[in-house]
Amino acid sequence: MKTSHLMRATALGALLAAASVPAHAQDSIYVSNNAYRTGPFSGSGTPIGDGMRDYFAMINERDGGIGGVKINFEECETGYDTKKSIECYEQAKSKNTVIYSPWSTGATLAAIPRAHIDKIPILSMAYGLSASADGNVFPWVFNPPLTYWDGALIMVRHMANELGGMDKLKGKKLGLIHLDAPFGKEPIPVLENLAKKYGFEVKLYPVAAADMQNQGSLWLSIRRDRPDYLYNQGWGAMNPTAVKEAIKNNFPIAKLVGVWWAGGDDDARAGGAEAKGYKSLSFHQAGANFPVIQDIVKHVVDKGKSLAPKEKVGENLYNRGVYNSMLVAEAIRNAQTISGKKVVTGEDVRRGLETLNITDARLKELGMEGFAAPVKVACGDHNGHHKAYVAEWDGTKWTKASDWMEPLKDEVRPLIEANAKDYAEKAGNWPKRTEACEKSS
Amino acid sequence: MFYREAGQFKSTYAADMAVFPIRQDRIGLAIILLIAFIGIPLIGNDFFITSVMIPFLVFSLAAIGLNILTGYTGLISLGTAAFMGVGAYACYKLTTAFPGVNIIVLILVSGLFSAAIGVLFGLPSLRIKGFYLAVATLAAQFFLQWAFVRVPWLFNYNASGAIEVPQRLLFGIPVTGASASPETRYFVCLCLVIVMTWFASNLVHGKIGRSWMAVRDMDIAAELMGIKLLNAKLLAFAVSSFYAGVAGAMMIFLWYGGGEAADVFNIRLSFNILFMVIIGGLGSLIGSFFGAAFIASLPTIMKFGLPALGVPMSGATAEHVTFMLVGALIIIFLIVEPHGLARLWQIGKQKLRTWPFPY
Numbered sequence: 001m002k003t004s005h006l007m008r009a010t011a012l013g014a015l016l017a018a019a020s021v022p023a024h025a026q027d028s029i030y031v032s033n034n035a036y037r038t039g040p041f042s043g044s045g046t047p048i049g050d051g052m053r054d055y056f057a058m059i060n061e062r063d064g065g066i067g068g069v070k071i072n073f074e075e076c077e078t079g080y081d082t083k084k085s086i087e088c089y090e091q092a093k094s095k096n097t098v099i100y101s102p103w104s105t106g107a108t109l110a111a112i113p114r115a116h117i118d119k120i121p122i123l124s125m126a127y128g129l130s131a132s133a134d135g136n137v138f139p140w141v142f143n144p145p146l147t148y149w150d151g152a153l154i155m156v157r158h159m160a161n162e163l164g165g166m167d168k169l170k171g172k173k174l175g176l177i178h179l180d181a182p183f184g185k186e187p188i189p190v191l192e193n194l195a196k197k198y199g200f201e202v203k204l205y206p207v208a209a210a211d212m213q214n215q216g217s218l219w220l221s222i223r224r225d226r227p228d229y230l231y232n233q234g235w236g237a238m239n240p241t242a243v244k245e246a247i248k249n250n251f252p253i254a255k256l257v258g259v260w261w262a263g264g265d266d267d268a269r270a271g272g273a274e275a276k277g278y279k280s281l282s283f284h285q286a287g288a289n290f291p292v293i294q295d296i297v298k299h300v301v302d303k304g305k306s307l308a309p310k311e312k313v314g315e316n317l318y319n320r321g322v323y324n325s326m327l328v329a330e331a332i333r334n335a336q337t338i339s340g341k342k343v344v345t346g347e348d349v350r351r352g353l354e355t356l357n358i359t360d361a362r363l364k365e366l367g368m369e370g371f372a373a374p375v376k377v378a379c380g381d382h383n384g385h386h387k388a389y390v391a392e393w394d395g396t397k398w399t400k401a402s403d404w405m406e407p408l409k410d411e412v413r414p415l416i417e418a419n420a421k422d423y424a425e426k427a428g429n430w431p432k433r434t435e436a437c438e439k440s441s
Numbered sequence: 442m443f444y445r446e447a448g449q450f451k452s453t454y455a456a457d458m459a460v461f462p463i464r465q466d467r468i469g470l471a472i473i474l475l476i477a478f479i480g481i482p483l484i485g486n487d488f489f490i491t492s493v494m495i496p497f498l499v500f501s502l503a504a505i506g507l508n509i510l511t512g513y514t515g516l517i518s519l520g521t522a523a524f525m526g527v528g529a530y531a532c533y534k535l536t537t538a539f540p541g542v543n544i545i546v547l548i549l550v551s552g553l554f555s556a557a558i559g560v561l562f563g564l565p566s567l568r569i570k571g572f573y574l575a576v577a578t579l580a581a582q583f584f585l586q587w588a589f590v591r592v593p594w595l596f597n598y599n600a601s602g603a604i605e606v607p608q609r610l611l612f613g614i615p616v617t618g619a620s621a622s623p624e625t626r627y628f629v630c631l632c633l634v635i636v637m638t639w640f641a642s643n644l645v646h647g648k649i650g651r652s653w654m655a656v657r658d659m660d661i662a663a664e665l666m667g668i669k670l671l672n673a674k675l676l677a678f679a680v681s682s683f684y685a686g687v688a689g690a691m692m693i694f695l696w697y698g699g700g701e702a703a704d705v706f707n708i709r710l711s712f713n714i715l716f717m718v719i720i721g722g723l724g725s726l727i728g729s730f731f732g733a734a735f736i737a738s739l740p741t742i743m744k745f746g747l748p749a750l751g752v753p754m755s756g757a758t759a760e761h762v763t764f765m766l767v768g769a770l771i772i773i774f775l776i777v778e779p780h781g782l783a784r785l786w787q788i789g790k791q792k793l794r795t796w797p798f799p800y
Contacts, residue, residue, distance in 0.1 A: 037757035038764075077744075077760040082705055086697060087492045087741055094488040109603045110700035113619040129601050180590055182602035182701055189600075208587075209704065419600045426597060428540065428607035428618075 028065070028072040029332060029343060031056065032092035034103040039079035040212065041236035044264055044317060045103070049075060050308035051321020052101075054300045055292075059329060061299040066329055067336045069343055080236070082106040093118050098335075098349040099328055102128065105183040108141075115140035116431060121350040123331070125324045126151075126260060126283065130186060131419035133383030135354065138420065139435045142353045144327065145283050145375045145386035148233070149415060150407035151259050152187035154281055155231045156194050157405050158257065158390050170199035175227035177218070177234060177242055180206040184233045187259075190415070191231075203227055212238040219245045232258040240270030247274045254279065257390065265315040268393035276395040280316075283388045284323045284372040286398035288314030291367030292322065316391070316398045323372060330366075331356055338438065354379055355438045373404055379437035383416075385409040444793045460642055477631055482624050490623040492745075493738050495696045497730075498630040499688050500737040504717040504729035505641050506684025511715070512724035513645055514677035515657030516566050517574055520581035521685050521714045526706030527555040527585060528686025529693040530595045533604045533702075536694075537597055544609035544616055545629065548690040555686020556679040558585070563678025567671060570660075582708055589703035596702075606699035617694045626695045633691065637684065642726055644680065653677055654724070713737070720774060722783025731782035735774075740767055 033052050036045035056073040065071050074095075076088035085107030092100055100115070100122050102108040108128035115122050115138075122141045124132070130149050132141035146154075159174065160166045176191060178184030188204065195202045203225050205218050215238075222230070230251065232242050239262040246256050254277035258267070263280030271278065288297065293314050300306045301313055312318060335344040335352030344352070356377040363369055373387040385407050392401035424430035444465050451457045461467045481494060507521050531551035536544060562581040566574050589595060596604055608618030615621040616629055644650050652673045655663035664670055693702055713736055721732020743763045748754055754762060778785045792799070 035757070038760050075757070077757050079760065082697070082700055083496070087745070090488045090492045091745060094486065106603075106701040106704055109601055110697055113606070113699055117619045131600060181704055185602060210708070422600065423605065426537070426599065426607070427605045 027343070028070040030072045030074070030095050030097050031099060031328060031332075032088070032095065032097040033073065033075050033101045034078045034085055034088050034107060035075040036078050036080045036103070038077060039081065041080040041104075043240070043266055044236050044261065045080065047264065047266075047308065047312060047315055047317035048103070048321040048324070050306060050312070051318040051323075052325045053321075054296045054306050054308065054313075055322045055325035055329070057300045057305055058292075058296045061303075061305075062295055066332050067342055069336075071329075071332075078104065078107065080104055082110060086110055089114070093120060096346075098332065098344060098346050099123055099353075101125075101324065101328070105129075105181070108132075109182070112138065112141055113427065118346075119350075120346045121331075121353055123324070123328060123353065125327060127183070129423070131416050131423055133381065133385075133416045134420035135378070135380045135382040136420075136433055137424050137430070138382065139354075139433045140350060142377060142382045144356070144377050144382070144384050145373070146388055146407060147383055147385070147412065147416070148183075148186035148259065149190045149412045150383075150385050150409075151281055151388070152190040152231070153194070153407045153411060154388050154390075154405050155187075155229075155257055155259075156191070156198070158279075158281075158402065159200075159229050160198075161402070166198055172200040172229070173203060173225065173227040174200055175203045175205055175222060175225065175230045177205045177207060177215075177222075177230060177232045179212070179234055179238060180208045183235065187231070187233055190412070193411075207234065207238055212236060213241050215241050215245050219249045219251075222251065223249055228255065230256045232256060232262045234258065235261045239264060239267035243267060243271040243275050243278055246278075247271050253277045254392075257281065260320075260388070263391060263398065264317045265312075265398065268398070273395060275393055278393040279401065280391050280393075280398070281388050282316065282391040282398070283386065284319055285370065285400065286314065286316040286319055286391065290369075290371050292326075292371065293319070293367075295367060296322070319371075326366060326368065327356070327358075327375070330358055330362075350435070351438055353377060354382070381413075385412060444790070444796075446794075460646060474635075478628075482627065487623045488745075490627045491696070493741055494627055495623070495630050496741070497733055497738045498627075498634045499692045499696055500714065500717060500733035501730045502634050502637060502691065503685050503688035503714050504721060504733050505638060505726060506681045506688060507714050507718050508721075508724065508726065508729045509641065509645070509653070509684065510677050510681035511718055512722070512728075513650060513657060514653040514674065516563075516674065516677060517571065517715075518578040518681070519575050519708070519711050519715065520562060520578040520585070522689075522706040522708065522710035523582045523585035524555045524559050524682040524685035525689025525692060525710070526589055526702065527558045527682075528552055528689035529604065529702050529706070530589060531555065531686065532690035532694060533597070533606075534595065536607065536609065540607070540609075543611065544694065545611065545633070548633070548687055548694065551690045552683040552686040555689070556683040559678045559682020559685070560675050563675055563682075566674050566678065579708075582711055586703060586706060586708075589706065602701065602703070604693055604699050604702045606694050606697075617698070619698055621695075621698075630691055630695050633687065637687065638726060641680075641684070645726070649673075649676065657724075716771075720771060720781055722781030722786075725781070725783035727786065728781050728783030731786065735770070735782065736767075739770075740764075743767070 035049035036042055056071045060070050076091055078085040078088055089111055100120050102111055102124055108124045111122055124143045126146055128143050130147040132138040132143055133147055160169055191202045246253055258280040260281045263282055268275045268278050301310050331349050331352040334355055335348035338351050339348040358375045360374055375386055376384050387404035387406050389400055389404050390402040391398045446463045449464055510516050510518050528551045531554035532547055535547045565577040606617050608615050614625055652668045655668055656673050717732030717736045720735055722728025740763045744759045
């Protein structure tokens, strides 16, 4: 009996030893990506995963990789579960990934303390810990192009623009529908500060993760309070539900504005024809009329190598995946230039991210003219607080409904520094930054 | 042939009543411990230790906790994850308030907080049983999870709302925090689990354990025999929650290393641990380990092991296949042996005694 147990243990050990031989392919760069094509967040996760995957597939097909080195892009399924995300992190680490894309706030928070020890840079694009924008405290974490705090500011700006000036905000009511988790609560301090400053009122409508598809009672309170505007800090199944409820409860849909993660095509489509006018913040354009998307269609989708159906290519969240992959690819390209190596490591990519400077001219070269605002990351500022705009659902697709708006960097930056300092203090012996800043960028 | 106790005579009552009366069992246990202490750190790499072994140990401990309550005392609970959460938050509050105190001590002490909360929510068990008690413990799950999100004092008013695990040293070696090596964390987990399993084994084999089992089998009869239901049931809740709390503190401090804890201790985790206990075997300590291996480790091993062995699948496909296979295995095991993997193990041992010449 014991022999059988022993054999089982050995077999298990062998299986796992085999499972964990690092894929040391010298002629490729390994990029891991957390994806969630299963679970309650798969509605948002699938298009993003497709966009991420297809951009790298296109780069490999069209250009033969980056700087002549193929990108070995691999997805790890998390189901938006922190436990599985941590497994994926360990897997990515054992395969020497050059970058980690957590794709959930929980996974980001769990990975932040490890990044500087495992030497894996984290790119949490416009999510994660807002305070990690402080590169002096978090040299290994990057969250461009803007934080949730910038998002809250832009929401208030949008409100003021529609009402006709900041002074018109007085006495107005802004409702915040948010996921009752750290991600959802992020904008609250900024909104409350602004409310004090401009004299409007903030009402909070928390949605528990278990009740994402069950917001009936919440909307009863919204009907009672009658807010002038609603800002939706939601994700996954929560967003289409909010749109449907808004329509059901006769809330003027044009006054419902989602954070950029509430801007999925399927989120808006859930409301049917009446969802026309639903708004969402965004930092890149939707649609397939960009050379980069056309290249993806030509090299990947038409060849049957994409997981996305052709009509979904160019949707808002698909393009967000493309945008994220573009940031990763540019960071790798930068890292190759700085280090002079073809096959770069996580440490090189960290330097590449820190010197990221995607100008309008560069965007044009990438086939992304007008697709996004320029992005610049600096040694101390790992976010940049870049521009965003308000997108509007026209019934079939997302369109640009406002100019690019600049967040108030001076408002946000002190908050970020204070929070970063607080984080470092509470974490106890948080390491001082030892990584040198790049001279040129 | 190999597994036969012929020729092993017992000359004392103590030897006769030992937990492992047969020499081969003791040798087997020693081999398992040797593998756990020496083999795995030598052979296993970081991924295996952090993603398979540490979760296995943490879930085993949580399953033992629930098994004490559900398997030994017959009280069903759906609040295990919340009690684990109490342990995790208590440990965080304690270690930030008393940074100088040994972290192992704090992990164990946080179990006491969990035990206190467990007793509080165990009070209804005196009046209600079965499904109704399950619903009452569900209230603990929802209330405590709500508190983890809503009481900022619990996470020290962190802007992120997450527990940030600070670095703590034991004999100069980091045990928690990001710079703690996987091997160190594994050894700490292993030692805690072994000591607590040994303690649980002594509890359930002694007077207290018998009173629990008497309550489980028929509480009126137990009462007539002089067992105080109040004491027995509340003690079961306390011990069970203590184990869950320690497992929860281990989970956040030695495995996750911080993060959005409120989200971790959700109802799904409670159900998972209940499944571990049911599939592993109600009223069996070894069954808790089997259940944890089956529910927690097997999916991870399949998800990452199969692609590495050359089975061409990745990402979502691996996840779907894992779901289907694990689901099918659960059904198969429950059909073959409704009393769980522990019973299957028992039958296997019986068969082995007569092997190769069964009569």
